[in-house]
Amino acid sequence: MSKCFAVILRVGNIELHADVDALSAEKARAAAVLATNGTCEVVSVTERPKAKKMKTPMSRPERWAAAAQNARDAYDAMSAGRSGWEDAMGELSSLKDEYEEWQGSLPENLQDSALGEKLEAITGMDFETLPDLDDCESLLEEIKDIELPRGYGRD
Structure with a gap:
């Protein structure tokens, strides 16, 4: 599984910051060098956690389906309870x-x-x-x- 690395490159007086997805820091360094045709010096490579996807709000049909499932679960629990009550x-x-x-x-x-x-x-x-x-x-x-x-x- 690939990881996210923050790579800092230097070209003359200019520093470039890039995010690179790679399996290891060495591969991230090699990818950065290849991407610049070897014209840049790699200053640092640090692993950073991948950004988590923001949870999008549920759509109305998804909320309806969830509410319907909640109602079904409540009904099933009541039915099971009623059956237990009838048995008792x-x-x-x-x-x-x-x-x-x-x-x-x-x-x-x-x-x-x-x-x-x-x-x-x-x-x-x-x-x-x-x-x-x-x-x-x-x-x-x-x-x-x-x-x-x-x-x-x-x-």
Whole structure:
């Protein structure tokens, strides 16, 4: 890969400054001498970093394409999140069904006990209809805070 060299040439009393792209300082020196047919003295050759290209602003179609891609990425993230939410709600619904079975097999004398009340609180929750996004947080708090039955007479 070529590098950029600043070359200073002297012709009599005049100094000339030139930028030369070359693989090495020696090749830059040789190129400068060849370019002047050997009539110049090379005073110095120093490597300088190549100027970086200025980033041009994106055109309107490029900005549109970028915005469309951002919207697609946001939609995909929401879809993946919704799928995860639906899976989690499905898991909670399956567990609720197990609690309903337990409640259904509970003897009549335990229906109004602490165990029965805990089972009723769980089986009374609605996981079938997905709540609005605003209601999700309150539902999650309710799920987290519910007091689960421990069973085996420990309630």
